[in-house]
Amino acid sequence: MxxxxxxxNFRSEVPVQEDLxxxxxxxxxxxxxxxxPNFRRxxxxxxxxxxLAAAVGVxxxxxxxxxxxxxxxxxxxxxxxxxxxxxxxxxAGSRPELHPRPGQFLVYQSETMNSAEGxxxxxxxxxxxxxxxxxxxxxxxxxLQNEILAPLPYPGHMLPPxxxxxxxxxxxxxxxxxxxxxxxxxxxMRNDYAYVSKLPTDTEGMRRHLxxxxxxxxxxxxxxxxxxxxxxxxxxxxxxxxAALFRAAATxxxxxxxxxxQDAAGRTGIAAAMVSPMGVxxxxxxxxxxxxxxxxxxxVVDAKLANAPVGSVVSSSAQLKVSxxxxxxxxx
Amino acid sequence: xxxxxxxxxxxxxxxxQEPEVxxxxxxRHAAEIKRFVIRRLGLDVxxxxxxxxxxxxxxxxxxxxxxxxxALPWLYGIATNLIGRHKRTEARQLNxxxxxxxxxxxxxxxxxxxxxxxxxxVQQRLAAAxxxxxxxxxxxxxxxxxxxxxxxxxxxxxxxxxxxxxxxINRARTKIREELGGTDPTAxxxxxxxxx
Numbered sequence: 001m002x003x004x005x006x007x008x009n010f011r012s013e014v015p016v017q018e019d020l021x022x023x024x025x026x027x028x029x030x031x032x033x034x035x036x037p038n039f040r041r042x043x044x045x046x047x048x049x050x051x052l053a054a055a056v057g058v059x060x061x062x063x064x065x066x067x068x069x070x071x072x073x074x075x076x077x078x079x080x081x082x083x084x085x086x087x088x089x090x091x092a093g094s095r096p097e098l099h100p101r102p103g104q105f106l107v108y109q110s111e112t113m114n115s116a117e118g119x120x121x122x123x124x125x126x127x128x129x130x131x132x133x134x135x136x137x138x139x140x141x142x143x144l145q146n147e148i149l150a151p152l153p154y155p156g157h158m159l160p161p162x163x164x165x166x167x168x169x170x171x172x173x174x175x176x177x178x179x180x181x182x183x184x185x186x187x188x189m190r191n192d193y194a195y196v197s198k199l200p201t202d203t204e205g206m207r208r209h210l211x212x213x214x215x216x217x218x219x220x221x222x223x224x225x226x227x228x229x230x231x232x233x234x235x236x237x238x239x240x241x242x243a244a245l246f247r248a249a250a251t252x253x254x255x256x257x258x259x260x261x262q263d264a265a266g267r268t269g270i271a272a273a274m275v276s277p278m279g280v281x282x283x284x285x286x287x288x289x290x291x292x293x294x295x296x297x298x299x300v301v302d303a304k305l306a307n308a309p310v311g312s313v314v315s316s317s318a319q320l321k322v323s324x325x326x327x328x329x330x331x332x
Numbered sequence: 333x334x335x336x337x338x339x340x341x342x343x344x345x346x347x348x349q350e351p352e353v354x355x356x357x358x359x360r361h362a363a364e365i366k367r368f369v370i371r372r373l374g375l376d377v378x379x380x381x382x383x384x385x386x387x388x389x390x391x392x393x394x395x396x397x398x399x400x401x402x403a404l405p406w407l408y409g410i411a412t413n414l415i416g417r418h419k420r421t422e423a424r425q426l427n428x429x430x431x432x433x434x435x436x437x438x439x440x441x442x443x444x445x446x447x448x449x450x451x452x453x454v455q456q457r458l459a460a461a462x463x464x465x466x467x468x469x470x471x472x473x474x475x476x477x478x479x480x481x482x483x484x485x486x487x488x489x490x491x492x493x494x495x496x497x498x499x500x501i502n503r504a505r506t507k508i509r510e511e512l513g514g515t516d517p518t519a520x521x522x523x524x525x526x527x528x
Contacts, residue, residue, distance in 0.1 A: 003505055003512060006458060006512065007458060011435065013438050013441050014371050014437070014441055015441060016363050016364065016367050017362075017363050017366040020358075020362045020382070023358075024362070027354075027386045028355070031352070031354065031355075217383060218380055218383060218387070219384075219387065278392070305392070307395050
């Protein structure tokens with residue numbers, strides 16, 4: 001018997017596995033997880049004229065009413081790993097606060113870059129956007145003005161023909177439009193000011209919130225990390241909730257510190273990050289001195305999973321300004 | 333796969349519009365992938381690795397090369413990457429087999445009375461050889477033997493060149509033959525292993 005035959009024989013008594021129910025259930029839960037593509041959803045919102053409606057519409061087989069599992073116990077983490085988030089928490093109350101009132105709007109000005117795909121082509125879609133979010137209520141009452149910026153090639157790829165349309169839109173800012181036709185996000189995914197003002201101000205309570213209805217499929221910590229992003233990007237939390245968010249985020253297993261990161265506007269800061277199942281390190285970037293949230297960035301750490309060279313940036317954003325306005329632009 | 337059922341690539345293409353269709357890829361290949369994962373890591377972590385493999389595949393289906401009709405090499409590639417996160421588990425179990433002669437991986441499937449001492453010595457040597465291989469070499473060797481992938485498929489699965497697959501297999505086999513003691517002259521002829 002030669003070496004290959006002997007190797008083939010080695011552990012050959014392991015039978016073909018017929019009972020795959022546990023794996024099948026986890027796949028189904030993962031496939032239908034309400035907010036799994038959190039970063040992708042932000043991207044869709046930026047890229048699609050239909051806005052949130054189109055992104056939410058994908059989740060047709062949303063799994064609801066799952067029993068709420070207890071979050072995994074927080075790990076003891078090294079000082080370095082939680083440093084950024086802890087400092088951000090300490091600084092949360094040191095800046096002048098916005099106090100939007102019911103009926104008003106929070107206005108977010110930002111730049112975004114996300115991967116866009118279609119017909120087997122992939123590229124980076126960029127936009128400058130202003131988002132008027134009602135202080136209370138769903139995104140149906142929100143408005144969005146989107147200005148398409150020149151698309152870029154996805155790292156390691158050519159700029160494909162499909163990106164041409166975006167290229168032609170450069171310099172033609174669109175009028176403000178309704179951000180979404182419907183918004184059927186579950187209650188715990190809301191991020192309007194009225195809702196986030198009532199979130200827990202203690203670490204453990206906020207941590208439970210981040211893990212609400214998260215399926216325990218091995219990706220739960222990344223899901224929670226994505227939800228942190230949902231409360232940072234185009235969202236404004238009162239100082240107490242913001243501090244709790246940072247402290248809770250620091251307890252999520254797998255969070256690391258990135259000493260230098262650059263947002264979509266080229267501003268550098270320090271970041272807390274987690275590596276995604278797609279081989280991308282998803283960073284939230286903070287100002288080095290004030291610990292204000294600057295934006296986010298996705299950096300490839302696994303070339304094969306991300307389909308791009310290690311170290312390349314496949315997504316980013318910059319939150320340039322957050323302000324309060326009495327009204328939103330008129331939409332005909 | 334029967335003659336009438338669509339190729340994996342067609343199923344994956346459809347799943348881009350109708351995500352639930354991806355379940356068919358699971359039904360076709362999960363049993364084989366799970367057996368492979370168990371052979372490398374044992375029963376305990378296999379469930380995690382298999383579930384994560386198919387979830388990762390689901391998330392990457394938009395980038396699947398539809399020219400490849402059979403999705404198995406792609407799935408084996410993802411599984412192998414995820415297995416790489418459990419290198420210590422793999423090494424611990426191989427080392428245990430080397431030291432004690434008992435293989436924790438096959439134990440759940442082996443009747444207690446079935447003591448095959450002569451085979452056991454070979455297994456201990458194989459385990460010692462496998463654990464001593466660089467991870468990249470072990471990955472390629474086991475994809476080609478246990479997974480039944482061709483050199484081209486293994487290269488595709490791991491994102492490396494066919495020449496790299498060939499040289500890793502050659503070096504891995506040399507080490508295994510050294511460990512097994514005897515040099516079998518016919519074994520020096522390297523042939524591509526192709527199944528199915």
